[in-house]
Amino acid sequence: MAESDSEEDVTQFLITGASTIDIDAFPTIYRGTILLRRLKFIVDHSEDSVYETIQVAIKVVKATYNVEMYLHLHEILRKRFPERDHCFSEGWIATVTSQIATITERLENDIKQYKNSAIKVIISFLSSPGDQIKIIMCKYEYVTHSYISRNR
Secondary structure (H helix, E strand, O other): OHHHHHHHHHHOOOEOOOOOOOHHHHHHHOOHHHHHHHHHHHHHHEOOOHHHHHHHHHHHHOOOOOHHHHHHHHHHHHHHOOOOOOOOOHHHHHHHHHHHHHHHHHHHHHHHHHHHHHHHHHHHHHHOHHHHHHHHHHHHHHHHHHHHHHHO
């Protein structure tokens, strides 16, 4: 409930008049997601220096893998400034998308290898009879400890 109240307050906020915000200093002050959120807030709620703010945001986004934000910022540029030429980089989008696919594939393979090695360790652990007795004893101790602690 509190989140929706704060969102309503934010959407009603509008920066009017001449502002003294130094957009070019934002990347030195803020980093990561908070920087993008602040720039996006200025774009959504300000009437001054929107074009420059979007340009700074695009530079910041191009240093990340955030293709969706890049496309969103260019859409805002096309809507608000249709008369200007926008430097839309399809090559960057293709490169980043392929890098994301490569990273995702590598991580999925790492997870599969980890699961397979964990299964092998469990199988080798259960294959020796002495270890099976240890597991049964650990389970027995856990069950008795849980039963005793519940009944106290």
